[in-house]
Amino acid sequence: MSQSTLERDVADLAGFGYKQRLDRTLGGFSAFAAGFSYLSILTGSSQLFHMGYAAGGPAFFWTWPAVFAGQLLVALCFAELAARYPLSGGVYQWSKQVGSGQVGWMAGWVYLACSVITLASTALALQAALPQLIPGLQLVGRAEVPADAARNAVLLGLGLVATTTAVNAVGVRLLARINNVGVFVELLGVVLLIALLALAAKRGPEVVFDAQGRGAGQALGYLGPALAASLTATFVLYGFDTAGTLAEETDDPRRRAPRAILLALGSVGLTGSLLVFVALRAAPDLNDPALGRVGGGLAHAVRGALGNALGAPFLAAMTCSIVVCTLTVHAAAVRLLFSMARDNALPFSRALARVEEGTRTPTLPALVVGVAAAGLLALNVNHPQVIEALASVAVVWANLAYLFVTAPQLVRRLRGDRPLADAGFGLGRWGLALNAAAVVWGVAVVVNIGWPRSAVYGDGRLGRYGAAPATAAMLAGGLLYDRLVRRHRAGVLDEHRAGPEPNRIEPTD
Numbered sequence: 001m002s003q004s005t006l007e008r009d010v011a012d013l014a015g016f017g018y019k020q021r022l023d024r025t026l027g028g029f030s031a032f033a034a035g036f037s038y039l040s041i042l043t044g045s046s047q048l049f050h051m052g053y054a055a056g057g058p059a060f061f062w063t064w065p066a067v068f069a070g071q072l073l074v075a076l077c078f079a080e081l082a083a084r085y086p087l088s089g090g091v092y093q094w095s096k097q098v099g100s101g102q103v104g105w106m107a108g109w110v111y112l113a114c115s116v117i118t119l120a121s122t123a124l125a126l127q128a129a130l131p132q133l134i135p136g137l138q139l140v141g142r143a144e145v146p147a148d149a150a151r152n153a154v155l156l157g158l159g160l161v162a163t164t165t166a167v168n169a170v171g172v173r174l175l176a177r178i179n180n181v182g183v184f185v186e187l188l189g190v191v192l193l194i195a196l197l198a199l200a201a202k203r204g205p206e207v208v209f210d211a212q213g214r215g216a217g218q219a220l221g222y223l224g225p226a227l228a229a230s231l232t233a234t235f236v237l238y239g240f241d242t243a244g245t246l247a248e249e250t251d252d253p254r255r256r257a258p259r260a261i262l263l264a265l266g267s268v269g270l271t272g273s274l275l276v277f278v279a280l281r282a283a284p285d286l287n288d289p290a291l292g293r294v295g296g297g298l299a300h301a302v303r304g305a306l307g308n309a310l311g312a313p314f315l316a317a318m319t320c321s322i323v324v325c326t327l328t329v330h331a332a333a334v335r336l337l338f339s340m341a342r343d344n345a346l347p348f349s350r351a352l353a354r355v356e357e358g359t360r361t362p363t364l365p366a367l368v369v370g371v372a373a374a375g376l377l378a379l380n381v382n383h384p385q386v387i388e389a390l391a392s393v394a395v396v397w398a399n400l401a402y403l404f405v406t407a408p409q410l411v412r413r414l415r416g417d418r419p420l421a422d423a424g425f426g427l428g429r430w431g432l433a434l435n436a437a438a439v440v441w442g443v444a445v446v447v448n449i450g451w452p453r454s455a456v457y458g459d460g461r462l463g464r465y466g467a468a469p470a471t472a473a474m475l476a477g478g479l480l481y482d483r484l485v486r487r488h489r490a491g492v493l494d495e496h497r498a499g500p501e502p503n504r505i506e507p508t509d
Contacts, residue, residue, distance in 0.1 A: 014498035023360035035243035035264025040325035044236030054292030056229030057212035067233035068269035079258035082244035083424035086253035089339025090245035099408030107404035109478035114397035115333035120376035121391035127153035165370030182324030189317030197278035254424035
């Protein structure tokens with residue numbers, strides 16, 4: 001990056017009232033890699049393929065392009081905001097800029113809670129790959145015993161979270177190098193896996209129309225099973241905003257961040273759909289109950305189609321994807337925590353917003369997020385179903401946080417606001433329609449994924465009411481803190497303030 005480009009980016013950041021404190025070293029591929037690794041095809045598909053198949057049968061394939069199309073609406077709105085507000089913290093900053101301080105706080109609060117849960121659940125996914133690749137890493141009992149697998153998952157997850165905490169504390173340069181290599185390996189692995197499964201096809205493309213009788217006799221027909229099966233794709237296709245979350249560490253973020261957001265979602269949406277498609281065509285027996293069970297799913301289909309000889313490379317690529325996904329989820333949570341803290345919106349904000357001079361990275365947020373995720377991991381020792389339910393709640397919360405961005409963005413549009421033409425990316429004449437569609441989609445996702453389903457939330461109280469109780473409690477806590485504390489102390493901390501008052505770049509009519 002040239003000195004003139006750095007000076008321009010620093011001046012641009014100062015226009016929002018913030019000093020350049022983070023290490024601005026990321027290029028276009030690193031920004032894309034951040035979004036791609038958060039989405040992580042192999043991690044999410046391997047975790048929840050079984051749930052989608054159990055609910056919808058082979059026809060659940062159609063939930064992938066449907067969810068991708070809906071999330072693309074949101075991503076387009078985010079790309080516009082990333083070009084207009086290239087600030088660390090992404091969702092928090094965007095909602096604050098187009099809404100208000102209270103709206104921004106709620107978006108950040110909701111997304112922070114989601115991020116910690118996502119970090120813990122992603123780290124647990126290591127159990128699905130690593131002990132099969134290296135049997136000696138089944139440190140507790142046998143992997144076939146659910147209780148032993150749950151305890152071993154905690155140990156491996158704690159080790160991974162400790163590693164991502166250390167990497168995030170060292171600085172963004174090391175994080176980017178690891179992430180770039182990991183994304184390259186995952187991309188290569190996914191492309192090769194799709195090609196091999198396509199060559200091993202045992203049935204034609206008409207398989208994606210086979211519902212296996214699901215929905216028969218129901219008032220809504222197949223729509224009910226399809227809505228339940230969409231959890232798999234929805235679980236994978238969020239987190240694309242991470243490319244914008246690292247804006248203050250990215251060169252020329254007004255131009256690079258929007259492209260990275262859209263490219264990350266587009267590449268994962270396309271390759272994820274293709275992977276499900278070829279796996280369904282290549283699976284030896286679509287009536288095999290293991291395809292719809294934990295411990296089976298996509299990995300079972302791949303092993304059955306390609307044999308054990310190719311199992312090790314697949315598990316290696318899957319392990320790599322889980323590691324970089326966990327690393328990026330952790331990094332995104334750190335930037336969110338830092339961005340909220342420098343606005344004095346959190347307890348102990350001054351300590352949380354402190355940037356180490358040597359590494360030019362906020363170290364304490366990395367430790368706090370890691371400790372919080374480790375606490376959630378401990379729940380998995382004796383209650384693995386709790387983490388599974390919380391992971392689904394996290395999907396609800398992520399899309400709820402997205403609504404805290406797209407809804408006020410739509411209100412601004414309805415009031416006549418027009419984005420700057422030279423901001424780097426804009427929706428033009430389609431902005432109002434796309435923004436409105438993104439809000440409708442967001443509401444639909446929150447209602448659908450939060451709907452009480454015993455297959456997702458269990459048969460207890462949480463299962464009877466879905467994600468509603470947890471979401472209500474989380475929102476109530478955020479609103480209470482905002483009313484009693486945040487609104488009385490909010491304001492950019494002196495050490496992060498570029499001037500006496502932010503000189504925000506506002507649109508012209």
